[in-house]
Amino acid sequence: MGILAALLWAIALPRVDPADFSDIGLVSALPMAGYAALVLVTVAFVAALREQPLRPLLLVFLLSLLLFMVYGVTAVAEGTTRFNAAWRHTGLMDHIGRTGRIESGFDAYFDWPGFFILGAFVSRVAGVSNLLGYAQWVSVLLNAMYLLPLFVIARSSTSDPRIPWLTSFIFLLTNWVGQDYLSPQGFNFFLALCLIAILLRWFRVVSPGAHVIWRMPGLGWGWRRVPRRLRDGLRPENIENAPSSKRQRIALLVIWLAVFAVIDGSHQLTPFGALFAVSGIVVLNRCSVRWLPVGMVAMIAAWLYFGASAFLASQGQSIVGGAGDVNSSVARTATDRVSGTPGHLFVAQANVVYSTTVWGLAALGGLRLVLVRKSRDTVGAAIDGRRDVVTTAALALAPFPLIALQSYGGEMFLRIYFFALPFMALLIAALLLPSRTNGRSVWNFAATSLVSLALLGGLLLCRYGNEQINYFSRDEVAAADHLYDVAEPGSWLASVNWVVPLRYRGYTTYRYTPLNNLLSEVAPDLAVGSTLDPATTDQIADALAALAAGEPFYLYVSRAQEAANHLFGYSAISPQALADALEASGRFRLIYANDDTRILQLVDPPPRATT
């Protein structure tokens, strides 16, 4: 079945045309053969998991196939790097690689530069001008990397060899949030997972005894009132560490601290995500190195003081001011992203429903592990998984306090989902895995297959629902290259919104600006879709000339900006209509055009009016 799926995928992939992406993204452009291939590989994996004994090579083959199909589809079909942020990150690497300088205080990226320093180093050693030629495959690489610590974590939580495989499978079916691109968060997420895996595998508390939390004053009385069945399920059993000597554990601890130091200097949010997770493990008495959270706090504070002081001096008030404002964070995160065309609204609502469903399935998995009676006839592999259900559940819930920090540009729920996903996948695996008694049941096979297929369908819709704007055509990239070739340093490179493949060169030497806000101020009363009259066009041109202040000014208008404006309703004036009006006014001249892009240059001085 796996080979048939690969053949079908090979037939389907060349027929995916990015021009066919609609308001709901990739799912509208994927041929039926592609869907058939995905169904086949999903069902084949569920079937392979029922074999006794397991065939690891077959499982690796099917997981790799699923990974390549789901996370590599855009790399093959589009051929260019997705996400405007990936282009921006490349620009930071380019700047560091060329100058060897950190422009502290320029923007937040430079105050957490670890990932960009690594990228600059790697691209120079590789002898390439930047990593854009490889960046479209980063999703495949990162998700393959995530599976390693995930496998170690799942294996350390259960003695059932099927659970790590199923956890990896579920993770690949549910990672819709799209943080796995050429980004600090995608890179640091891998490192953070490794930290947790090291703690759970080599630093467990092996001495028998109850949780620290159960010993808290006042909890004992209430604890005795909890039904025994539930209580037994919640109480963790004693799990052995992986075999290791004191010397090995010291070496691992040194490695652990070095890895956290890299995370600390590479991303604003991940150190806090790791801190909450490690604190949860320590509070539940599952880690023998109890000073780790204190050490992590000290390291975070040290970096904020020494490494990010310029950023804190300029932005600290707004960051600190937002901390603790949970209502505002929730409102921005939950509502700001749900607006736009009906197609986009459908995708946005699907994101909410899908995430809620995954959380719900994880909760059911935890409940199953807690409640299922442990008796001889039902001691199945899944039941063994409850040995560490408390820790797993705590790790799935640990990222939620992040919402109290700030809204993170309306993305905080996405980040929380991302941090919690490995542990939710583990709990869902425990839910779907058959116990010994129904292990060969057709009903269990059908139910697991159906849930997996539903998760896969939701993943395609949610992950690739905004593909119209995440994707950049070759024409858009060629136009961006041309723009950098003709624009002298110090020029203004303007776009109508941020959805552009720019900033990958000259990150600090050009001035970049989106015109959304300026257009709203100059022409606040324009109706959506209206055309610009000459007077308003002149007003806009005047405003742009004033902004340019004598420096060369270029306007980059592209297909992706048009799509973003259409999907999100950013501006009443469409980018193409604006370009038409400015070109017709004579205040801007066209210097480059292809099927998807136009570049206009401000004419300076403006032509005199003839009377």
Added chain:
Amino acid sequence: MRRTDRWWSGAIVAWSIAVGTLAFADVDTPARPLLALGFLLVCPGLAIARLLRLGDGISEAMLAICLSLTVDTLAAAALLYAGHWSPNASLAIVIAITDAACLLRGVGWPGRPAQVRVERAAARRTPRVRGPRGHREDRLA
């Protein structure tokens, strides 16, 4: 030193020499990006992780990538923050660490951990008993 140890150490050292030669001589060849990316992603961490003698393939693979990225980042960042940004010098540091770790493993340092030695000796004395599901969790190096 076992034959597989020699093979691994030799492969890593050879890879580091190839990448070092291409980078220091600034050779422009299609193989350079793949060789360099592969080396920086896997080799430094693999060389160090093998010193730990964890005896578990997946954990070692995880540590290899995690440690490689950490060593690469720290080597590059240290020179940058010291005001001496030089990718070639950073690469030299990474290669030195990698080859030193291979050399240490080659001369048998740090030896097998005491606990592992004891358990292996015990395993030799007693017949091997497989777990109910043949789980490989407790298998040692």
